[in-house]
Amino acid sequence: MRADGPKNDLDVVVVLDRVGGADPPPATTKASMDQRGLVFIPHVLGVQRGTTVTFLNNDNDEHNVYFLDDQTGDTLDIGTWGQGVSVDHTFEKAGTIITLCKLHLEMAAYIVVVESPWFVQIALDASSRQGEFAIENVPPGEYELSVWHKKLKQKGGPAIVSVGRGESIEVNPIITKSKYAKAVN
Ligand SMILES: [Cu+2]
Numbered sequence: 001m002r003a004d005g006p007k008n009d010l011d012v013v014v015v016l017d018r019v020g021g022a023d024p025p026p027a028t029t030k031a032s033m034d035q036r037g038l039v040f041i042p043h044v045l046g047v048q049r050g051t052t053v054t055f056l057n058n059d060n061d062e063h064n065v066y067f068l069d070d071q072t073g074d075t076l077d078i079g080t081w082g083q084g085v086s087v088d089h090t091f092e093k094a095g096t097i098i099t100l101c102k103l104h105l106e107m108a109a110y111i112v113v114v115e116s117p118w119f120v121q122i123a124l125d126a127s128s129r130q131g132e133f134a135i136e137n138v139p140p141g142e143y144e145l146s147v148w149h150k151k152l153k154q155k156g157g158p159a160i161v162s163v164g165r166g167e168s169i170e171v172n173p174i175i176t177k178s179k180y181a182k183a184v185n
Helices: none
Strands: 012-017 030-036 039-042 044-048 051-058 062-071 075-081 085-090 095-100 108-114 121-124 141-148 157-163 175-176
Touching: 012 108, 030 044, 044 121, 062 085, 062 157, 075 085
Parallel strands: 030 051, 044 108
Antiparallel strands: 012 121, 012 141, 030 039, 051 085, 062 075, 062 095, 095 108, 141 157
8 A cells, every 4th residue: 555645644544344235243342542641642543433442541641532523523522530540432423533632732643433343554654655454354245445544535535345255355555645536546
């Protein structure tokens, strides 16, 4: 996978969404986002809808966590807490949730809530701006493969891929500046 665009933004989430067929199985895993050194870690967190995320404060300072829905602009403040304390939140709606702290305006992270259990989160290499990914245990069927990046768009939109039984396939999506994203390679 190749990316053109801002060098410092290396985190991407690659998602396979089943075309038609049954609903994907519900989320079974938990995830966490720490507050450490006045930074949310990780900066980008991909989770399946229905996943509970634990927000643990590792700092001496108090931190607040509030969410800004990137699509609707809705906000939700889940509170302010001190060192060693964690608060859980379950994400029930797919979309990009910008995570912020009212006490430290420089703190920001992205929670990418997807419908599908078949996704992977990777960091692109800083110099080549390429990355490799593998999504395992995907049931046979047709899928839309899409790549999330906070500033870039996938060139040509989601790619349709067909997954066969016991078969591996290769896809090479390109993410690029929004204004070039419509052109298909
Ligand atoms: Cu904070």
